[in-house]
Amino acid sequence: MKKALLILLLFTIHQIGIAQNYIPLIKNNTELSYICKLHGQTRTLRLTTKMAGDTLVLNLDTRGVKSSIRTLPEALKNGTALSYNQGEYAPVLNLKPTETFFMISQSAYRDLLKNNKFIYNNTTYVLDKNAPKNSVELEGKLLDTLHVIAQIDETEMWIIKNPDFPLICKMTKNPLGINFTLVKVVDK
Numbered sequence: 001m002k003k004a005l006l007i008l009l010l011f012t013i014h015q016i017g018i019a020q021n022y023i024p025l026i027k028n029n030t031e032l033s034y035i036c037k038l039h040g041q042t043r044t045l046r047l048t049t050k051m052a053g054d055t056l057v058l059n060l061d062t063r064g065v066k067s068s069i070r071t072l073p074e075a076l077k078n079g080t081a082l083s084y085n086q087g088e089y090a091p092v093l094n095l096k097p098t099e100t101f102f103m104i105s106q107s108a109y110r111d112l113l114k115n116n117k118f119i120y121n122n123t124t125y126v127l128d129k130n131a132p133k134n135s136v137e138l139e140g141k142l143l144d145t146l147h148v149i150a151q152i153d154e155t156e157m158w159i160i161k162n163p164d165f166p167l168i169c170k171m172t173k174n175p176l177g178i179n180f181t182l183v184k185v186v187d188k
Contacts, residue, residue: 021144079105
């Protein structure tokens with residue numbers, strides 16, 4: 001009887017541990033690894049975060065293409081568009097003051113929390129309240145995310161619940177043919 005109670009107690013503790021949501025810490029030198037589906041092709045993509053003053057630099061590495069994508073402070077705070085650049089146009093790419101890369105702006109994140117929706121690239125994304133709360137897993141841990149669906153097409157995004165760095169950890173059904181999933185986060 002004691003063994004059965006001990007096993008039940010350990011099982012319960014294990015379930016509580018797995019049920020907790022995971023929010024990866026994104027800081028300077030964090031390496032984000034994605035699997036990307038681009039127009040029917042599959043590629044790996046690695047982004048390494050760097051802060052250059054108040055500018056976010058994502059050092060991109062995919063299939064021999066290396067580029068530094070620079071997101072301006074005003075875009076981090078109030079951006080309204082995602083850049084889908086694949087790093088092939090320049091070794092250093094300075095995004096527009098309205099563009100972010102693999103994340104939404106902090107103001108769009110606040111709009112999502114306050115109004116259950118936000119607008120990006122002139123598209124309204126609405127919070128999916130019916131979706132399972134945690135449908136994205138990273139290295140055996142369930143990510144704490146917000147699932148949104150575009151209102152003009154079927155694009156879906158899962159955004160990590162982090163007001164400072166609202167990273168898009170998964171995108172599917174993108175009509176541009178660019179879909180991706182975060183598969184690993186490493187602090188260096």
